Amino acid sequence: MSTTASPPKKVNRIGLEVVSYKGARTTLCAGCGHNAISERIVECFYEMGVQPWRVAKLSGIGCSSKSPAYFLGLAHGFNAVHGRAPSVGTGALLANRNLVGLTVTGDGDTASIGLGQFSHMLRRNIPMIYIIEDNGVYGLTKGQFSATADLGSKLKTGVVNDLPAMDMCLLAIELGATLVARSFSGDKRQFQAILKTAIAHQGLAIIDVISPCVTFNDHEGSTKSYSYVKDHDEPLHELDFVPAYQDISVEIPEGEAREVTLHDGSRIILKKLGHDYDPTDKMLAIQTLHEASGKGQIVTGILYLATGRPTFIDLLNLVDEPLATLPEERVRPPKAALDDLMAELR
Ligand SMILES: Cc1ncc(C[n+]2csc(CCOP(=O)(O)OP(=O)(O)O)c2C)c(N)n1
Ligand code: SF4
Numbered sequence: 001m002s003t004t005a006s007p008p009k010k011v012n013r014i015g016l017e018v019v020s021y022k023g024a025r026t027t028l029c030a031g032c033g034h035n036a037i038s039e040r041i042v043e044c045f046y047e048m049g050v051q052p053w054r055v056a057k058l059s060g061i062g063c064s065s066k067s068p069a070y071f072l073g074l075a076h077g078f079n080a081v082h083g084r085a086p087s088v089g090t091g092a093l094l095a096n097r098n099l100v101g102l103t104v105t106g107d108g109d110t111a112s113i114g115l116g117q118f119s120h121m122l123r124r125n126i127p128m129i130y131i132i133e134d135n136g137v138y139g140l141t142k143g144q145f146s147a148t149a150d151l152g153s154k155l156k157t158g159v160v161n162d163l164p165a166m167d168m169c170l171l172a173i174e175l176g177a178t179l180v181a182r183s184f185s186g187d188k189r190q191f192q193a194i195l196k197t198a199i200a201h202q203g204l205a206i207i208d209v210i211s212p213c214v215t216f217n218d219h220e221g222s223t224k225s226y227s228y229v230k231d232h233d234e235p236l237h238e239l240d241f242v243p244a245y246q247d248i249s250v251e252i253p254e255g256e257a258r259e260v261t262l263h264d265g266s267r268i269i270l271k272k273l274g275h276d277y278d279p280t281d282k283m284l285a286i287q288t289l290h291e292a293s294g295k296g297q298i299v300t301g302i303l304y305l306a307t308g309r310p311t312f313i314d315l316l317n318l319v320d321e322p323l324a325t326l327p328e329e330r331v332r333p334p335k336a337a338l339d340d341l342m343a344e345l346r
């Protein structure tokens with residue numbers, strides 16, 4: 001009797017199969033952009049060899065905020081109250097600085113009820129990846145306009161949005177995020193390169209991903225539909241991510257690409273498309289977003305990248321070990337120190 005040996009299982013650089021990075025089966029609508037984003041998260045964390053149990057997944061409320069159930073099943077997860085992922089994430093990362101923070105949430109969650117928390121997370125440069133699955137509507141509550149819906153865009157019912165859109169990337173650049181990018185759930189290659197850059201980045205990475213809601217916002221008159229985004233997408237560059245653990249030398253023809261090195265030694269190669277865009281120039285990033293919105297274009301790519309800025313954890317001068325696992329004798333002042341303090345207050 002002959003036995004055929006099964007082919008060796010494919011594993012990543014830490015010896016895990018891709019199945020270790022998957023989550024539960026999605027319950028979102030077939031074709032929802034959010035599903036494609038979950039798939040990219042599985043691929044990128046697998047390919048980068050991140051230990052899934054080191055990841056802290058955070059979200060608020062919405063179809064988008066349900067997504068963390070559909071990737072990284074071995075990670076920690078916290079589904080916070082609507083719009084409150086930033087404060088819960090801040091607490092989790094301060095308690096355990098070894099965690100990799102990954103928030104996946106929606107435009108409604110972030111730009112309306114969660115705007116206050118979002119703003120303070122930006123100021124603090126919390127070291128976390130924050131993905132906004134941006135469909136311009138509150139998908140979960142049946143498709144009302146969100147604050148990122150464009151002025152003049154139409155609901156399926158014909159109702160026209162008469163309020164100007166908030167640009168979450170502009171806000172993120174202005175208030176202190178150190179990596180700000182925009183992508184499209186339908187652009188697998190670009191979003192993968194951006195997400196891998198965000199995983200390697202030390203600091204707050206905001207990624208606004210246009211993620212069409214096929215049920216409530218994929219019709220004519222919507223500016224967040226698959227066809228509208230395909231027709232109005234203006235990529236700033238073609239991106240290649242070279243991780244620090246792969247010692248690859250890349251030939252960059254002079255004047256045709258830029259290279260930015262991240263804190264961990266990973267590199268991002270930004271190949272020129274039409275114009276030469278420098279993502280380290282904050283004013284250029286702001287100007288580019290304003291100009292694009294005036295022309296009805298959706299600029300995608302890495303809009304802004306600042307390396308070497310201290311994170312909130314650096315600013316607080318925390319010890320290297322996670323606070324959550326410090327033994328009691330390291331967190332409790334000795335009696336003599338408490339007595340001295342009390343004496344000072346007398
Ligand atoms: C405190 C509170 N207010 C309002 C709601 C109702 N609500 C649930 S989801 C949601 C908006 C979801 O929109 P978004 O974040 O864009 O997610 P999407 O469903 O579009 O992915 C709202 C207003 C709620 N759950 N909790
Ligand atoms: S309602 Fe819209 S956002 Fe929600 S799962 Fe369906 S397609 Fe996605």
Ligand SMILES: [Mg+2]
Binds near residue numbers: 062064108135146
């Ligand atoms: Mg939404």
